[in-house]
Amino acid sequence: MGAKVVFKPYDPDQLTFLPYKLEELVPEGHPVRIVKQVVDLIDVKPINRKYKGGGASSFHPRLMLKLLVYGYLTNTYSSRKLEDQAAQNVHFMWLLGMKKPDHNTINRFRSEKLSGILKQIFSQIVLLLAEQGIVSLKETVFTDGTKIESVANKYTFVWGKSIKNSKEKIKSQLDELWKYAQGLAAEELKDTTPISFEEINPEKVKETIAKIDAALNDKEEVSKQVKQKLNYARKNWPANLERYDQQEKQLGIRNSFSKTDPDATFMRMKEDHMLNGQLKPGYNLQISTQDQFILNYSLHQTSTDYQTLPSHIDQYEALYNTLPQAVVADAGYGSDENYGILQQKGIEAYIKYNTFDKEQKEGIKAFSNDSLHYNEGENYLTCPMGQRMAHIGDGQRITTSGHVQLISRYQAKNCNNCPMRGVCHSGQGNRIVEVNHSLRKHKQEAKERLNTEQGIKYRKRRPADVEPVFAQLKHNHGFRRFLLKGMSKTEVEIGLLSIAHNLRKWKA
Structure with missing residues (x-):
């Protein structure tokens, strides 16, 4: 006969003599304690200033910050899931003192109250790390x-090149309509100021189409296709140009953006x-x-x-x-x-x-601009055959970031009779090279x-x-x-992620 099986007592309805304390359910050294300890040390006045005062009472910014930081530390990013955690998870309940913000409150705090100021909170935590000697802000x-x-729809996009092409198409078609009108109604348009279509705007398009309409109004020989194009242009082109101008402002120096998240x-x-x-x-x-x-x-x-x-x-x-x-x-x-x-x-x-x-593996490529020796004192390059390449001028090149580079140009002599002509220079005439001496010097130092x-x-x-x-x-x-x-909102998300990462690693 086998040994008797014994089970531990189990009665979910049994009352306890003393109620449980949440404090007893959170182990020492648990990450949630690190979050509480650190957030209690930092200055939350930058967040406090975002509150206008008056009306109903609000959850304390320190409580809300703890909720979000610990949420991101535990991979809980959704405001609805954070709301659930605050009501169900012992660690969240302990951290929040049993307070239960709803998901709308959580989302407003994250989107509005932390926007533009979370980096100040983040830097305070990094400074705490520096004070403890964990990191050094003056080292490498x-x-x-x-x-x-982005959370944006990846199929709703605007391209800068497409806007430019659309505007060029409107300019071209408007020019064609104007020339067509001049051909049929030269007398009606003889006193009209010549129109340049290099730069167009909605008002200019409206004005031009109105002039063409007036000139062709009583002309029986106007084709049906031209009438349809004029009608389409009148209804769509000014509005399209207004939209293109707005989109170009949103683009700035970028080449694209999403319609559902323009940033x-x-x-x-x-x-x-x-x-x-x-x-x-x-x-x-x-x-x-x-x-x-x-x-x-x-x-x-x-x-x-x-x-x-x-x-x-x-x-x-x-x-x-x-x-x-x-x-x-x-x-x-x-x-x-x-x-x-x-x-x-x-x-x-x-x-x-x-x-x-x-270059580390193969060395500097033979015959490249970087391989040409430069004499700074007399400002000339030396070609692979040892001949001087004379300085023939300077120019500027502006990068996409707006940085102005100084470009120097040098020209070789007697390239036609050079035995290295085929491998050194394949273009016509004597070889001309452009050199950014500032970059060349920086690369050598690097x-x-x-x-x-x-x-x-x-x-x-x-x-x-x-x-x-x-x-x-x-x-x-x-x-x-x-x-x-x-x-602004995605910066808050990255800030919370960065704070959570640092606290997670601090604990480890």
């Missing part, structure tokens, strides 16, 4: 970027199921890390990393009133403008340029710095410092897409 930071998809730009992203780099509306997130703690974050509407660095560094300085000793980044940030800005600020730039890795013992250490450390942070946020914690629309 590692910078990188990733693209995060989002279409960027090539690899995180789709085919991994083939589809264009999706999104934002470019930039972070600077140290020992995988996030010291600075910024969100951008441009897909190119090099354009984001100046404002990212300016923000670092504004937040902490200091600058890092060095910035380490990959080749996406290597530009004449960025090297110059970091040099002016006294920051060592351990930043690759676009051909650095290839190369020397990156190949020092310290530079090699930084190059090895960079992928292990900043890239795992993106892996944590996007893969381990499932944040691949924003929940909110608009730059």
Whole structure:
């Protein structure tokens, strides 16, 4: 006969002599205790100023901030799920003192009260880390970027090139209609001021169409197709041009935006199921890390990393009133403008340029502009055959970010009789090269710095410092897409993610 089975007593209706305390249900060292401890230390006056006063009482900003930070720390991003957690999860109940904000309150606090000021809260937490010696704001930071998809519909887009083509089409068709009218009604239009269609606007189009209508009104020979086009132009072109002007204002220097989230730009992203780099509306997130703690974050509407660095560094300085000793980044940030800005600020730039890795393996490509020796004293280049290439002029080139580059031009002599003509220069006449001496100098300095013992250490450390942070946020914690629309709201989401990441790692 087998041993008797004994079960532990179980009576869900049994009363306890003393009620449970939530405090007893939260283990020591639990992340929720870290959130409470840190948020209790920071100054929430910037949030308090967002409240107007009067009316019904509000939940305390410190309580709401704890709810959101711990929510993002536990991968709970939805306001409705946060509402559920506040009513059901022991850790949330303990953290909030049994208060239960509803999802509308949570969403308004996140979207409105934290907008524009969360970076001040984030910087306070980083300063606490610095006070404890966990990070140093004056030492080296590692910078990188990733693209995060907007919640916008990826099939509702506006392209700058398409707007330009549509406006050109209207100009061309309006010019054709005007010439057609002049051919049939030259007498009626003889006193009309000549019209230029180089620049058009809604008022000008209305005026021109009205003149054409008046001139052709009693002309029997006007074709049916022209009448239809005039009717269509009268009804649609002015409104279309107004819409195009508004869209161009929304575009700014961008080349696209989403109709359902105008702040989002279409960027090539690899995180789709085919991994083939589809264009999706999104934002470019930039972070600077140290020992995988996030010291600075910024969100951008441009897909190119090099354009984001100046404002990212300016923000670092504004937040902490200091600058890092060095910035380490990959080749996406290597530009004449960025090297110059970091040099002016006294920051060592351990930043690759676009051909650095290839040069490390293969050396500088023979016959390239960079391979030509430059005599700075007499301002000439030396061609591969040892002949002087005389300076023939200077010019300027303006980048998409507005940075002005000085370009010098040099021309070789006797290229036609040169035995290296085929491999050195295939164009007609003597070879002409354009050189940005500032960039050339910056690249040489960057190369020397990156190949020092310290530079090699930084190059090895960079992928292990900043890239795992993106892996944590996007893969381990499932944040691949924003929940909110608009730059100000998505910045709040990134701020909460960054705070949660730092507190999670602080605990670890």
